Amino acid sequence: MSDLPLDEAIDGEPLRLNGEEMLAWKPAASRAQSRPPVLLLHGAACGGWIWQYGFGAALARAGYPTYAVTFRRDDNAGLADFTEQARAALLALGEPAIVLGHSLGGLIAQRLLSEARLKAAGLLAPVSPEGLWWSAARLAVAEPGLWQAVSHMTDPPGKAGASIGDALFGPDMDRDALPGILARLGGESSRALMEAQSPQAVSPAWMMGKPMLIMGATADRLIPADSIARCGAWHGVTPMLLPGCGHLLMLDQGWEKVAQRVIGWMDRLG
Template sequence: MRAPDPFDLIFARGSMLAWDPPAPRPGAPALLLLHGAACGAWVWAEGFGARLAAAGFPVFAPTFNRGSTHRPAGLADYADDARAAIAAIHRPVVIIGHSLGGLVAQRLLDQPGVAGIALLAPAPPEGLAWANWRLAMADPPLWRAVARMTEPGAGAAQGALLRRALFSAAMPEAQALRHIARMGSESRSALLEAQAPQPVPPAWGVGKPAVIYGARRDPLVPPDAVVRTAAWHAAPFALLDGMAHAMMLDWGWEGLAERLLAWVEETWK
């Protein structure tokens, strides 16, 4: 079956990409995709969103509003963006959050309308300070490149370094650099907040299912952070070989999409 194309959907706090399933599953939850730092909804439009919709699920992907120079957005603003998107969908949603978007997803676990969460290389409830410090000690050039990702044009200038963190060796260089060149804008307030421990309710405490996927060689959200996130939520997890941090764009993303769909289909039969 042909994968559907995305379209723009206007909601109270902006617009989001949406994919209509060609053969909807009766009673299936919608899937809300939350992107990570320095990205936008476009990361899901390279194939991942369409694959989920082709399996019968309505799929939605907002871009966080970063605010302005005078009032940059914080994590609470990103959570408000996601809440407004959920309200516009008018059905229960499973939030699929990547990296910083995974942290926002965790903060929303106790919200009405959220049926569960799936996390991809998520920023952990403990915050990113420990992982950030370790990266600075282990690989200072890469740490500096990551720290400068939010500067205009920095992604393209630091492409070779960032490729090591974001993509596996199997990812064609031209394709990786094309994605990196699109990255950049991010609220420094949100990034600073994400360094500290966050008010994240455990999934088991609110009675909602969760699953966590990490990349075994991810220097930004390392495997031990993924394990601790899974322990906090008492949730199953998998550490994937052959993938790096930008999992929904990396070479072999189709296998991750299939794992994710298998979990959603089994959980919401």
């Protein structure tokens, strides 16, 4: 897989499936046999478009029918609304699926663990069941400027400013490649973010009998390694940390390695 400039998105195919709007990446028919579908859940201030820069296409090339939702957001939308939309999308796929969630979408994936249609869950830089309160408080004290930049995630898309890039990407990322992404970030529900600060009633994956992958990033300044470790301990999973990547590890320098590790894990599920 080659590097892709971040101002050139690879569009997934818009699709309405049983009333649910999604983006879809379809594998070649010869690769799709016996592969379960994958449902992608984006994080805060993003949308289904976040997977259009190569990641969704990489999963499809590996033979996995891949779908991404965009959460319907306004200031009244909460985590329960996002969870219900994700559940409806999962059911619309019509067969057991792997759910792959990033950040806030990772928290929604954890809230779906009791669903019979959820075959396995992959979490990328996820919000832990402990909530965001500790990570947010630490960021506010240690890096108040960065915390202030992150607080603009509820602003309309494109209003957060260039400084938010420091919170989302690792040090090796070419900052000149980011304007197209930063212009689309924003518009998050303030209610959903507020609810995500608190500890969450999430059942452990081991108790639900669901395979789980947890991946964090060493340069993630929003969801640090110790939060990833506690998430892993809760679910009975040993997480892996990607060196040099920031929070948006599906877009950061070396995102291909992230995709390859996810694909390897899915292949081993059988």
